[in-house]
Amino acid sequence: MTDELFPRERGEVAPGAVHVPGWLGIDRQRELLAACREWARPPAGLRTVHLPGGGTMTARQVCLGRHWYPYGYARTVVDGDGAPVKPMPGWLAELGRAAVRDAYGEAVAGADAGDSSAFDIALVNYYDADARMGMHRDSDEKSGAPVVSLSIGDACVFRFGNTETRSRPYTDVELRSGDLMVFGGPSRLAYHGVPRIHAGTAPSELGLTGRLNITLRVSGLD
Template identity: 45%
Template sequence: MPTLFDAPGARFPRPSREVASGVVHLPDWLPLGEQAALVGEARGIARSVAGTPLAMTRPQLRSGQMSVHILSLGQHWATNPYRYVTSVDGVPVPPIPASFHDLAARALADAASLSPSLAAWSGKYRAEAALVNYYAPESTMGMHQDANELSEAPVISLSIGDTGIFRLGNTENRNRPWVDVPLLSGDLIIFGGEHRRAFHGVPRIEADTAPEGCGLDRGRINITIRQVAL
C-alpha cells in the first residue's frame, strides 16, 4: 500500500470494481499504444467531416452552448429536440469504425464478472452510436441522463488524455447523492443496470495530466458507445 511517504508520483492502487449497481470501472484498461491509435482514428474522421453538417462541434442545448466538442459516429445525436438521426441535410453520419465495435465487445466481456446486469449484454450488444467528446482543460459537462436511446443496454465509456472527474449521481435528480470517480487515460467505465438512467456529468478536468504517448497533448477525449434501438 502506498503511504504518505512514498515517492512523489506513486499512484494509489485502483482496483477494478462495481462502483454502484450496474456501473463497472476498469482502470488502466486500454494500453497507451491503443489509446493513441484510437485518437488518430477519431482525428482522421473529424478531419474528413470538417466543413460538413456533421463537423465536430459544440452543440447548442436548451441550457446554453456546451463547452465540449462532439463528433457523432453511426448515428448523430441531434438537439432541439434531442434525438438520434442517421443523416443531417442529406449527409450520412460516418460509420462506427471496426476498432470501436471490437472495443465494445471486449469491454463488456471484461466487465461481466463484476456485474451480473452487465454480463447479460455480453455477446448481444449492438454498438449503434458512438460519441467522441473533446474536453479542453476548462470544459465541463453538466449533470444529465443519457435518455435518447430506447435501449436499456449499457453505455460503454473510454477516457483518453487528461484525467476527468466523472460524477455518478442518482436516478431521481441532479443533486446528491453522487460519487466522483477520477477517470484517467485508458480507464473504462460501463454504466447500465439500475444506473443506466442515472444522472451523471464531468465537473472538472485536471489539466496537464495526460500521459506521454496517449495521442493527446492537451485536454481529454471520451468515447461513449451506445445501443440505441431496442
C-alpha cells in the same frame, strides 16, 4: 499506469456501474486518438452542440453511426453541416462488447449487450481545460444495454449520481487516460457529468492536450 506506487483497483461505483482503471494500454490509446482525429475532420466533423434553451455545450462532439442532437438521433448532422453521419466501425463495436464482458463477466455481457454489432452509436466528446458536462442521463436510446465510456488524455472528475435527481447522492470518480466506465442495469439511467478537467495530466506519449471521451451505446432504434 503500471508504475503507480498504489495501483488503482477496479470497483463498483453503484449497482451496475463499474470502473476499470487502465483498461486501455498506451498503444491502444494512440490508435483511438488517431481514429478520433480522422473522425473530427469535416464533413460531419467535430462541432459545438447548441442547446434548445440557447446555451452551448463546452465539450465539442462528433458522432458515429447516428448523429445525436438535443434530444434525439438522426442519420445526418441536422444541427450542423447536414452531412451524413460517419459510420460506426465494426472494430469499435467489438471493443464495446469486450468492455462489457470485462466489466461484468461473460454471462452478464451476453445477456445485456448481445451481439457486438448491437453497439451502433459512438459519441466522441473533446474537453479542453475549461470544458464541463452538466448532470444528464443517456436516455434518448430505446435500448437498455449498458453504456461504455472510454477516457483518453487529461484526467477528469466524473460525477456519477442516481436515477431520480441531478443532485446528491452522487460519487466522484477520477477517470484517467485509459480508464473504462460501464454502466447498465439499475444504473443505466443514472445522472452523470464532468465538473472538472485536470489540465496537463495526459500521458506525454499521446501528444494530446485535453480529454477525449468515447461513449459507446446501443440505440435500439431499428
